[in-house]
Amino acid sequence: MSIRPVFRCQFCSERPDPETQAELECQQQDMFFGQYVDAGPKRWLVWHGHGPLGPKRYACGTHRGELTAYLRFHYASVGAQVWKMGPYPRPQPAASNACAAHMSRMGGSGFAV
Numbered sequence: 272m273s274i275r276p277v278f279r280c281q282f283c284s285e286r287p288d289p290e291t292q293a294e295l296e297c298q299q300q301d302m303f304f305g306q307y308v309d310a311g312p313k314r315w316l317v318w319h320g321h322g323p324l325g326p327k328r329y330a331c332g333t334h335r336g337e338l339t340a341y342l343r344f345h346y347a348s349v350g351a352q353v354w355k356m357g358p359y360p361r362p363q364p365a366a367s368n369a370c371a372a373h374m375s376r377m378g379g380s381g382f383a384v
Contacts, residue, residue: 276295276296276299278292278295278315278329279329280315280329280330280331280333280334281328281329281330281334281338281341282330282331282334282337282338283331283333283334285331285333287310287311287313287315287331288311288312288313290311290312290313291310291311291312291313291315292311293311294310294311295310295311295315295317295329298310298317298319298361301319301361303319303321303362304319304320304321304322304324305319305320305321305324305350305352305353306318306319306352306355306359306362307319307339307355307357307359308359308360308361308362309357309358309359309360309361310361313331313332314331314332314335315329315330315331315332316329316330316332316335316338316339316359317329318330318338318342320342320346323346323349323350324342324346324349324350324352324353325342325345325346328341328342339353
């Protein structure tokens with residue numbers, strides 16, 4: 272059974288166009304911490320928070336500023352990453368990310384029980 276993730280803007284519930292959808296799906300397995308990343312031709316912005324910086328958050332091109340303002344208001348005391356200024360290119364994933372993604376898909380940490 273195949274599944275397709277549904278992405279929505281946090282502020283207006285807009286869904287991405289097919290090209291942006293494909294790029295957002297590629298970012299699903301990125302294990303970034305506290306980073307903004309641009310996505311697709313429609314200028315979507317993804318916040319890869321994790322841990323104390325909250326969950327992944329998505330904003331359409333219209334609401335990019337609202338997302339950064341929201342994150343700066345709520346997480347400025349937790350981490351300086353929220354103050355990073357754009358542009359936000361997609362960083363190269365570390366080699367360990369592929370291994371971590373594979374292990375999480377397999378349902379374990381890689382340690383024998």
